Each structure stands twice: as structure tokens, then as C-alpha cells.
Amino acid sequence: MPSRNLTQLSSTWLKHISRFNLAILLLLYVTSLHIIGLYTFTKGYLLTRSSISTVSPPYTLDNPAPIPATHSKAVILVIDALRTDFISPHYPHPKSSHHHGILTLPAELSKSRPDHSIIFNAYADPPTSSMQRLKALVTGSLPTFIDVGSNFASPAIDEDSIISQLVAHNKSVWFMGDDTWTSLFPDSFDQLYPYDSFNVEDLHTVDNGVVEHIFPSLHPDNSSKWDVLIGHFLGVDHVGHRVGPHRDVMQKKLYQMDGVLRDVVDKLDDDTLLVVLGDHGMDQKGNHGGDSALETSAGMWIYSKGKPLTTTLHSDPALATARRTSTFPGSTTANRHIDQIDITPTISMMLGVPIPFNNLGSIIPECFSDISKLETATRANSEQIQRYINACGNAQVGRFLEPAWAKAADIPTSKPAESINAHREASLLALGRFRSLWAEFSLPFISLGLAILGLSLPTLWALYTGVKNNSTTWDLYARLALETAMMSGLVVGGAFGLITMIISTSFTFGLQIFLATFALSTEITLVLPLLFNTPRPSLAAFTIERAIGPMIVILHSVSFASNSFIDWEDRIVIFFFATIMLVYIVKAPTSPTAAMRWKIAGLATLAAILVRLVGSITVCREGQLPSCRNTFFAGLTPTAPVWVLVSFVPLATQLPRMVGYVLGLSRSNAGPAPTYLSIVLRSALTLNSLYWLFEWLESFEGLNADRIPLVGIIKLWIARASFVVLLLALPYKWITSSLCIEIKRDTAQVESDGAVTVFGFANAFGSTYMLFYLIPFAMVHLVSYPTAQITLSALLIAHMAYIELIDTRRDAIVMRRSFANSAQPGAFDASSATSVIVRPSFSDIVPLVLMGFTGFFATGHQAVLTSIQWKSAFVGFESVTYPFSPLFVILNAFGPLALSALFIPLLSTWNISPRPQSTIPILGHTLQLTLAFVMYHTALTFASAFMAAWHRRHLMAWTIFAPRFMLGGIMLVVVDLSVLVAVGVGLRITSWKVWKTFKCESI
């Protein structure tokens, strides 16, 4: 860095900005680089499938339906998360008494009336979330990955669908149940009874609502008023999310569904087709979203009360290839297998409406009793798929399918079985082809995004070394760097953006190009000087303590190349952490005093043990089985283990005492600290834990059913009381209180000159910031499950051990330097010891990042969508409440990571005494550490993005690599925002408080 000339090159626009604002500006700039990079990459990577807005033309006299409708009416009942084995007689062995052989009506009817009733295993394409599945079911298309996030705000379907076709043919559609449907189709239903879908806590309201309205609708008085009746039950899904499939509640729920279906079948008239289906399955714990066999196996039952569905086709050997089978995991007998979207063209044909234009499903052969009609329907289906592919404009897929289409077209209708087989084969090939192409990648955007993200690494390195090398004048460097970068960014970006806008006449595209070129040119401007100015690394300066940090960053990033390393990332971070602590322990004997040696070795051991213990708390991801045991939840149900249930409330009451003890080490459990900790914080943490205790009690099977509503109300108000403490009492107390110091007059010497001791002076910054840190800590604590609360508490202690360790190492370095600098060899120069503050090193932040990751994993999360802990959305609320519910889910998942970022200022301020009437370089040091911290996360996110792009056609792309990238992207933004809060709020107010008392300025 050209530090010599910095003072001459005076800055212009940023001249009057304060150091704190400058630091914030710098961090905002880094955040914007990340957001632009992630946005550009995501735009190319998570592209939506090509949905064409064309609609299949309606049937008219000139465009008649290829075959007459088989049924005039249909009842379609979605039982959310109805897995195949819940209705199939071929369930796995040993059977579960909670969900096997309970909903038996489909199996009974399939046995007694095999021509009228068929059970299928319907493959639900991942992601297996309800919204994606419903969209796929009504349009007949494949879901897209990006849509998975839209569960919180579902957009209406504007492409061709079976519902819009029914409406276009003047059919009356009635709907009752899960209100997701009404957001997908805001004005398609003639009669609707929607119920809130997102309240996972509520097991019965939606189901009772459907039951209340379905039987009057089936009554002969009303049954002529509708053509299609759709009901969507949610109870099975919610029981799954709440307690899992292995509980009595599930058994009761399935009995209820069986009873409802029996009544429906009883009241059904002969012309009405009945379809009962699950939108997806559920995993062992009752969750879904991923692509495991249990999640993608959805049950489907088709029943025709009047005329038979099928006759000879059941056994016709010529159609054997059309009947695929699959065996449910653990079972021995195969089920009839279809793709779930096969129901879309099938129902369309059976009800006499056109197949939706974007459909990729194939007609289910058994649903047509006449082979020549089946041939016509299959041919119409195949032609519809050809029309869709031609409209897509994807010549490659068209060419690929040409031979199969040509072969099918050549077969005369006089050979129906052959024709059916050939057309089906072509349609299945098309589906398979689209499945592998379902995310159409845009390589230019992917590369541009990777370039922006990738270059942000050397950019961060340039800023890091700039801030570090310019020491107390880092602000001069930062001003100049920001101004030059902005100037080049605006000029180059503006020119490119404007040209693009003129050529493409698209404002959005111009804006995208502006942002991308802006980011790139600022990065290049900042990185270029590194090429000329970087001093060669010298071997003499090499120490293992300095090298271990960057080495771990590199190893961690490179590990993303392998899917099994991603699977085991939770163990890898613990191993890395232990390695660093081991280096500290091995190097401890070089410290100048015995006390220091013991302290460093002891603290490193303590931190390593704590992180190792916390790391044994885990939820397993699929790739870790069978060599992983789930310890976050007890057994197969999503409740906490017994040892957690008995210990987490007492721990919450004792945690403030432990923080007080650590503050006491620097005599700073003084001033406002004791009240703050033992009254305000303690009440917050206790309320937080009591909330989850009542939450557990609510679903506890030993609880008298009459008491459940009362327990529900109590838990609600406990959470609300905690909100008051967290959002009002804690922040108010922190902002208004003075420093954690106490002034004591030494009574024995009163008569001399009244010697005054300021207790807590040495840690005035650290103790004040620590009290700030506990506010976000308590917030994350509230939305964390009981086991996660234990994890968070243990990690807080590990964090505190780590800052004590860093502080002791700093003291050791200062003392060693003093020995070296003093005039007499071996003598200790006390004056230099107090004036020197050791500059932090890159390796200091690595354990912090690793503890953040350990926190993420050990609070029951993994880089898979199923590990989202939905219960946290309902803390303090009975139903989904915006913006709190999504916010709480985010806080629950990413809170531990944010906490590690918010901890950074403690590394640079812990036990650093203020210098009255002077300046202290803690802001520069914090900024340096912050940039290092963000650099580590940037390296990981860049690596995960690169690997996701590299392996985009990999078998595991959507199970392993894409979710890890999505996680990394969100983590990076969370970290960026957290460090902004740490510096802009926590450190800023802390510095202001210290300045008020000691007139010591943070620079």
C-alpha cells in the first residue's frame, strides 16, 4: 500500500466523514459487492423452467375432444403429506402401529373392486414442498428450485392449468381447505372455504373446516351445483411437522381421515370420480422438502364408484411396459408406480377438457377401459407434449426426441398396444430430458456472478492489508480507496449500463449490467495495486499461529469440491477448531510466565472440549446415515431428549451468573452489570426457556386434553413477556446505564492523598460491549428449541474462554517484546507494556467463524431445507404473523452465525484499558478483524457457488451442492449485516460511553 503518499493525496467528498461512518461505508460497500455477486450468480443458476403462457385451445365443435369424457364430475381430495405406505397394503415391515394399516379404505376397495379402485405410488418431483407440488399438479409440469422460498408469499398461477381449463369450459369448481389454493387461484372457484395453512401447531382447524363443508356439498341438493370439488386436508402434514409419524396423534389423524373417506365414498354418486392423493410424503421425523425416497413417495388412490375404471387392461401383457412398479423402502411387494403429474393429463381427458399446455405428465393407462380410447388419449397427450417442446424453442430437446416421435407416428391406430407403448415412451423421454434440464443455466450470468464474488476476495484482502498497514491512519487509506473505487465504478458501470440500455431498450437489463460492471470495476481498481505492491512473503516471518488461520480457510473452501465433505461439514468444523486450539496448547510453553502458560493451555483445552461436546448435538443429514445418531431430538419425534428437558431451564437461570463470573475476572462485574445480568437478562432467559417447556407440555401425551388450551395461552404470554424484556428492558437498560466500573477509595490511605481505585477500568470497553452482545444473544435464545438453547449457552462460555485466551496471548506478546526492547537484558520495561496494543492477526478470527458454524449445526440445522425449524415461527403468536414469523425462522437458523459475527469487537476490546484524554486504535483493529471474518465467509460462499456451478449436472447437484450454495449465500448476507450492527451500533455506542467518562477516542 502506498502509505507514504496518503497524506498528500487529500480526499474530497469523504473528507468530513467520521471514522465510524467511514468504517460503516466500507462495510456497506463490501455488502453491496456480495449482494450484486450473489444476485447475478443466482439469476444464471437458479433459473425458472420455461413456462409458456400459451393456453391449450378449448374444445369446441370445430375442435372436438379426442375422446368423450369418462366422468362428468370429480372429487379431488388432497391429504397433505399422505405417504404411499399410509394407504398401500404393501407397507414396510416391521409395520408401525401409528401409520400402517389404519387408513385402510383404499386397500379394502382395491381388493374387493379391483376394476374400480387402484392405489399408486406417485413420485413427487423434489423440492417436495406443498406449494411446488400443487403448482406441478395443476399444470402438469416440473417444479423449480427457486420457488421453494416463495412459501411465505405465494404468487398466483398465470400459466395454463387444469383449473383454468375447467373454468374455461364453464365447469363449476368448489374448493375447501388449505388456503394456498386460493392464493394460487384467486378468482377461479365458484364456492370456497379457505383456512390458514401455515399454522403448523394447529392440527384440526383445516380438517374440521373441510369436513364441515364437504358433506353438505355432496348432498343431492348441492351436488348438481358443482362439477369439480377440491378438498385439501392439512392435519396429517401438521402432525408430521409437530410430532412426527410415530405418535398416537398420527394414528388418530389417519383414523379420522379413513372415516371421512368412508363417508365420502358412501355419499358419492355414480358419475363422480374420486381421487385421493398426498402432495408429497414425509421423512422419518415428519418433515419434507427434499428428495429422499420417503419424501417423494406420495400416495394416490383413484376410485370410480359407478362404471369401472379399467377392465382387461389390468392384465394385458401387451401393455406390460406401460405399467411401471416400485417398491416402498422396507417393503417386499411392489406398488403400481406413476409420476405424480400423470394425474393432470389423466383427469383432463377423463373430464373432457384439454390437457394444460405445459404438461409433461403421461396418461395413466388403467384409467381408460377401452383400449382404442386409451390409444387416442395417449396420442393426444404425446402431441400436446410435442407442441409444448416446439413452443419452448429448445431445438436440442426437439432433435433428441425426433426419432421417438417419428417411430410412434409410424404405428397405425390398428395396433393400439404398440402405439400406446411408443407414444408413452416418447413422453417419458421428454419428461426425463426436462428433469435433467429443469434448471436452465445461463453461463454468462453464472460466470459474471462468480467473477464478482471471486474478485471480492482479493478486494477484501486489499482493504484488510490497507487498514492493517496504515495503522492509526487507516481512515486516510479508506477514504482514498473508497473514493477511487466509486469513481471508476460509476464511470465504467454507468457507461456500460447506458450502452446496454440503449441497445437492448430494456431498463432492467441496463440496470443489471450497470450493477455488475460497477462492482467489477471497483474491485479491479482496488485489487490492481496489490499486483505491484505486495511484499513477498518471507519465511522468517512464518509462524504456525499466523499460518494456521489462512490454511484452514483454504482447506474449508476446497472441501466443498466433494459431496461427502459437504455431508460431514459439521464434523469438519469441529476438527478445524480443535486443530487451532492444539496449536495454542503446543505453543503455550513459549509464553514468558508460568501463569500465562497454564492459562493459555487451560483456556484452549476448555474451548476445545466445549466445542467438541456441543458438536455432539446434531441432526443427521441423509448422506451421514447410517453412521450418525440424531441427538438434537429424542428418537424419531421432534421433541427434545430428556436430559435437555430437565436441564435447560436451570441452565438459563444460571447463565447470567457465569457471564458475571467472567466479567469479575477483570473486576468489571461492577456498576450496572450485576443488575443487568442477574435481574434483566436472567428474567429474559428464564422466560425463553419456560416458553419452550410449555411448548413441550402442550404436545406431551400425559397431559389432560382439557388443559391443552390453557397451556397454549400460558406459553403465548410467556413469549410476549419475553418480547417486552428483550426489545424494551434490555436495550433501554444498556443504553442508559454507565460503564461497568466502580470507583473505590482506599480507606486505609484516606489521610494520605486519597488513593482511588477504579474497578473495571481495564476492561471498560469489553464489559460494556459484552452487555450489548447479550441482547441479540437473548433474542436468538428465545427462538431456539430447548436443545439449541443449551448449545447457545455452552458456546457463549466457549466464546468467553476464547477472548480470555486471546487476551492472555496478547499480554504474553507485549511482555516478550518489553523484555526484548528494554535496555538491560531480562529487565521488564513496564511503561512500554501499557502503551503498546498488539495488532490482531488474521488467525484470531478463524476460531470465531468455526464456532459460528458449530452453532449453526449444533442447533439442529444442516445445509438441507428439511432442517428448517418451523415451530420458531409461532413464538408469541397463534398464527403466522408478518413480518415476525419469517424473521423468527431466519433468526432461528442463522442466529448462531450472526452471534459469532457480533462477537468480533470483543476480540479487539477485551481487557484493553481506555487511555484518558487520548486515542485508542480499537476501531481500526475491529475493522481489520471484521474484514478478515467476512473474507473467510466470502471464500466459503465463493467456493460453494463455484462448486454448485461446476457440478450443475451432477447427480447430487440439487441435494448437496445447490443447497450448500444457497446456505452460503444467505450466510454471507447475514454476516455482512451482523458486522454492520456490531460496528455501527454496538461498538459505536460503547465507544461513545467510554468517551463520555474518560475522554478517550476510538480510532
Ligand SMILES: [Zn+2]
Ligand atoms: Zn404439503
Ligand SMILES: [Zn+2]
Ligand atoms: Zn408440510
